[in-house]
Amino acid sequence: MTDAAKTVPFPARRTLRSLADLTEAGLTTAEKAQQLQSVADRYAIAITPEMADLINPADPHDPIARQFVPDSAELTVSHTESADPIGDDVHEVVPGLIHRYPDRVLLKFVNVCAVYCRFCFRREMVGPQAGTKVIPDLDAALAYIRNRPEVWEVVVSGGDPLVAAPRRIAELIQALAAVPHVRIVRFHTRVPVVAPGRVTAELVASLEHPDIATWVAVHANHPAEFTGESRAAIARLAEAGIPLVSQTVLLASVNDDAETLAMLMRTFVENRIKPYYLHHGDLAPGTSHFRTTIAHGRSLMKALRGHVSGLCQPTYVLDIPGGHGKAPIGPSAVDDIREPRTVEDFRGQRHCYPPE
Template sequence: MFDGPPPDTVPAPPPPARRGRTLRAAAELIAAGLLPEAARAEAEAVAARYAVAVTPAVRRLMDPADPADPIARQYLPDAAELRTAPGETADPTADAPFTPVKGVVHRYPDRALLKPLLACPVYCRFCFRREAVGPDGGVLSEAELDAALDWFERTPSVREAILTGGDPLMLSPRRLARIVERLSAVPHIEIVRLHSRVPVADPGRVTPALVRALESDRAVFLCVHANHAREFSPEALEALARLRRGGAASLLGQSVLLRGVNDSADALEALFRAMLAARVKPYYLHQLDRAPGTARFEVPIAEGRALLRELRGRVSGLAWPTYVLDSPDGGGKAPLGPDFARFEGGEWRVDAPLRRAAAADAPGPG
């Protein structure tokens, strides 16, 4: 039973830019005008099973007058979450079989995840760890964290430590700094990567102390999760600039392809252009992981491939992410394409983005 985080895990009171209350209960969402009164019972039922949180920054991005608002769709509870579709599982990426010690997932030979906590600033309605994340638990104890970091120290094949969770930027700056320092002192760790929603969902949390916590003599990459161009608000851009000037000089972007949020070429183009304008390189576009109650967000792979194909040549290669599916059996991320070349009639045919089905001046498969 979780009995509260270690004292230095609890963040300090927020700076003025973060004043405001995160909305967690159905009654609060209704009072804020984000849900109708008629949705109270269903929202309460969802919140009883899965964590709900809408930060002031995210609330400001929502348009309550738009029933199809793509920001609201990502965060507001919906009765569909209580229906589990065929193929949906509590561990859709199969983390559990690859957990050598609590808080570590070691799937790939040269990298491993470190999950120091399972709390987030907001809770996405499509989250693949939705059965585990929440605001009241999941922080590794000091002994558990030491055991996890010991594992990294004695596993020389691992060159990259990836902090995820939960959201590692929810840690106090002091505890986050200790983790980064300890990992940076491991001779075989070359890269420290962090995956976070904080810069776009709670940008006021990116304080100078938090930025300093990421300082390291190793390569530090911060992968920012955003799914819609509107998430790159002025406040988010300021937070990303602070991170870029500080410890996390290399910013990457990851997104999930979501029905009703970014399932059009125009929406994806706007998202990737917004990332580049914020100096964030689009890195991954994820096919939805089939967690319980997420079917309403799923876009078929064939449709996702067609959307990416439509974007090729329409946006810079800098804006082109790798479209991937995380194998439900734990096999890792598989690129999904699309393909632009095929061997036909004794030669390679290349569907060039600006001139389709042109014969490439290239030899056959041999």
């Protein structure tokens, strides 16, 4: 944290949830707050004290502020953007349960988050306006899972499922563990990074069950998000034997340069988190200022290959609009067009490969 950030009179350790809060914290001005009212009326605001502490208000390009502080650009909606950019609605089998892939389902366990990212692909569906903290028909979701023997894994999302009380999480784990064909439950969360104090011994214990394997996918987009508190929270999960993987969204002016991306992936690995997905920005309303081109994303993946450890290589994926699922879109080192076939090394030199 910079000296400039240290001098900001943040309200005492509470989540900032309004433009008035942001103004009081020095993260915007009264004049800008008036201009942002239309954004706040449409999309929820929440910045935890841990994230607010990282923001340098004097830096107009601060990567943490860009992720969480509202921007008037969010009111610019292109014709390609959609309130349901990855097609959740197409595959919703009961309220809050998405069955898109044959062997797994996604359960929207809660409709709220600890923080609200300005680029969220479910930004029209999460937040206080969603009306309920837990999905309305969990019993129906569990009944569907029990009746589908092909379902091997349940991905628990939302919202952010780790904002739920440990008791509710434990009840969910117990219910899923009782289904013989469900062997994996995977939680997707920002909590260990943005609200590490929630990762208590009670929460960690709620994730564990002898009859089912729990995995946690930790979402972070910039190495600055890894504070001492967040590293300790992640360690509590890792030391409990819970496997950890990462999620990152490729974001313009946040992490869309090779140096930042390499540092982020190394930070994941140093904290016992295996890089898993680098998401191309979804076509959510008002998020075009965050999206890079696919060509730029591929160039970044190419820059990572060979220059950082193989442990640090995520899969670059695009969620195909309309509900068609994720597709890997990273660069290929193989030239299949010309003969003899060549393979490019990490230095950019090509080498012949014999005919198969």
